[in-house]
Amino acid sequence: MEFISPMLLEQVDKPFSDGRFIFEPKIDGHRLILSRSNSETRLFTRHNNDVTAKYPELIMDGPDIVLDGELAVMDPDTGIPDFELTMARFQSKRSRLPISYVVFDILRHDGVDLRDLPLLERKAVLDRVVSDSPTMSKIACIDGHGEDLWDAIVARNMEGVVAKWKDGRYHTGKRTDDFVKIINYTYADVHIAGYRKGDFGWIAHVPREGGGLRPVGVIELGVPPTHKQAFYGVVKPLITGEDRNFVYVQPQIKARVKFRNWTKSGMLRSPVFVDFIFRV
Structure with a gap:
C-alpha cells in the first residue's frame, strides 16, 4: 500500500x-x-x-x-x-x-x-x-x-x-x-502577561468582560530575534512571580497578533506575532 x-x-x-x-x-x-x-x-x-x-x-x-x-x-x-x-x-x-x-x-x-x-x-x-x-x-x-x-x-x-x-x-x-x-487571518491586540522558561512562548491575555484580563493562549510564532531581545531587555522590572514553567509579568507590554480563529473556549488558534503596539 x-x-x-x-x-x-x-x-x-x-x-x-x-x-x-x-x-x-x-x-x-x-x-x-x-x-x-x-x-x-x-x-x-x-x-x-x-x-x-x-x-x-x-x-x-x-x-x-x-x-x-x-x-x-x-x-x-x-x-x-x-x-x-x-x-x-x-x-x-x-x-x-x-x-x-x-x-x-x-x-x-x-x-x-x-x-x-x-x-x-x-x-x-x-x-x-x-x-x-x-x-x-x-x-x-x-x-x-x-x-x-x-x-x-x-x-x-x-x-x-x-x-x-x-x-x-x-x-x-x-x-x-x-x-x-x-x-484569512483574524487580528487581535493582546497583553503579554508572562513568558515560558523553556521553549519560547509569550502568554497572551485579553480584556475580560466585566473587567480584568483573561488568558487566551501562548504566542510562539513570528517573533523576530530583535523583538525578543527588546522584550527581555525591559521585562525584568515587570516580573511578579514564577512557577516551574513560566515567569509572570505585569501585562503592560501589548502586541498585535494574527490567528486562524477564536476557539469555542475563547482561545486564540495558532497565534502569530505581528508587532508590538507600543515598541519597547
Whole structure:
C-alpha cells in the first residue's frame, strides 16, 4: 500500500487574480492521502500515520488510486468546515461525527503515476474517475479570479484560498510557489502577561468582560530575534512571580497578533506575532 508524501504550499500575504492559476477554497481540516490497491484502502496523514480505522466511511471498492485531499467535519448550522469538530472526530475512538473528504488532486490511477502531468490534466483524470458521494467530493475551483473567491471566503469567515498554477506538477514532499495559500487571518491586540522558561512562548491575555484580563493562549510564532531581545531587555522590572514553567509579568507590554480563529473556549488558534503596539 503506497503512501505519497503530500506537496506543501508556500504562503503569500495578499489575494490576487491571474489567468494562469485556478483558485480553490482552503479547507480547514487535516490532510489525508487515500491509497487504494488490490481492493484494499488505506488512509494516511501527511506524516504517514495510518488512520484507516478512524474513517471506515471512506473504505470502498473502486480502481487502484492515490488521492490527496482534506478531511473535515462540517458545522451543521453553516456547512463550513469546523476544525474543532474535525479534531474531535480524529481524536476520539467512538465519535461518528459525519466527515467530508474533499479531494483536490489525484497522484496515481490504475498503476500510472500522474504527478508529472500538469495540474489541469490531473484534474481531468480526477473528474473522470472519482464520483461525489455523501462522504467524498471533489473541490470546487474558479479560473483566474482569485480576488472574487477571496471576497466570498472572507464574507463566509472561511480559512482562506489556495492558488494553483494550471501547469504545475505535483512535487512530492516539497514546498513550491506553484501552489500558494492565502490565509484569512483574524487580528487581535493582546497583553503579554508572562513568558515560558523553556521553549519560547509569550502568554497572551485579553480584556475580560466585566473587567480584568483573561488568558487566551501562548504566542510562539513570528517573533523576530530583535523583538525578543527588546522584550527581555525591559521585562525584568515587570516580573511578579514564577512557577516551574513560566515567569509572570505585569501585562503592560501589548502586541498585535494574527490567528486562524477564536476557539469555542475563547482561545486564540495558532497565534502569530505581528508587532508590538507600543515598541519597547
